[in-house]
Amino acid sequence: GIQVEQSPPDLILQEGANSTLRCNFSDSVNNLQWFHQNPWGQLINLFYIPSGTKQNGRLSATTVATERYSLLYISSSQTTDSGVYFCAVEPSGGYQKVTFGTGTKLQVIP
Amino acid sequence: KAGVTQTPRYLIKTRGQQVTLSCSPISGHRSVSWYQQTPGQGLQFLFEYFSETQRNKGNFPGRFSGRQFSNSRSEMNVSTLELGDSALYLCASSLAGIYGYTFGSGTRLTVV
Numbered sequence: 001g002i003q004v005e006q007s008p009p010d011l012i013l014q015e016g017a018n019s020t021l022r023c024n025f026s027d028s029v030n031n032l033q034w035f036h037q038n039p040w041g042q043l044i045n046l047f048y049i050p051s052g053t054k055q056n057g058r059l060s061a062t063t064v065a066t067e068r069y070s071l072l073y074i075s076s077s078q079t080t081d082s083g084v085y086f087c088a089v090e091p092s093g094g095y096q097k098v099t100f101g102t103g104t105k106l107q108v109i110p
Numbered sequence: 111k112a113g114v115t116q117t118p119r120y121l122i123k124t125r126g127q128q129v130t131l132s133c134s135p136i137s138g139h140r141s142v143s144w145y146q147q148t149p150g151q152g153l154q155f156l157f158e159y160f161s162e163t164q165r166n167k168g169n170f171p172g173r174f175s176g177r178q179f180s181n182s183r184s185e186m187n188v189s190t191l192e193l194g195d196s197a198l199y200l201c202a203s204s205l206a207g208i209y210g211y212t213f214g215s216g217t218r219l220t221v222v
Contacts, residue, residue: 041218090208100145100155
């Protein structure tokens with residue numbers, strides 16, 4: 001099956017710093033989504049981004065499907081950005097199961 | 111609109127027992143997927159149901175089963191519980207595939 005790797009696995013930032021999270025996938029995908037899991041376990045949709053670039057406030061994401069990677073940018077980080085960031089992909093080819101990446105655990109310190 | 115509702119939120123069971131978890135999707139969503147999340151294994155796909163049919167299944171033993179009703183509500187059942195089944199069980203609903211994926215708050219199962 002498809003492999004989805006995220007880097008870095010852990011990240012500690014000072015409040016106000018910027019960061020880039022990466023998601024690499026081993027095969028072609030139809031869809032890709034980024035999620036944030038807060039410290040209470042709730043998973044929140046950030047971006048649905050099978051290709052191209054999207055921005056939402058301090059967050060933006062870019063997917064280059066032909067090169068099989070996606071990036072999530074967090075600017076001017078805040079303590080509320082802490083948690084785990086996952087990318088999830090839906091492989092090409094009919095009804096394929098969604099596969100989640102390994103996650104990046106982000107801690108933003110004041 | 112109401113979100114995805116999972117019940118119960120917390121559950122403690124004894125080894126060997128069985129458990130049933132429930133997931134009510136967002137109104138109009140016909141796809142419900144289940145995941146197991148543990149600290150060591152991350153988010154592992156269990157199964158997906160679409161219009162009462164299982165469309166995909168992950169690599170879990172037959173003790174894990176599920177179903178979906180005509181109103182799109184879904185249940186998953188784990189029989190003969192083992193200590194390793196302790197995890198956060200999450201369900202997600204969507205219109206189709208990953209688009210619009212919305213997760214519930216999860217059921218935290220502890221097996222003692």
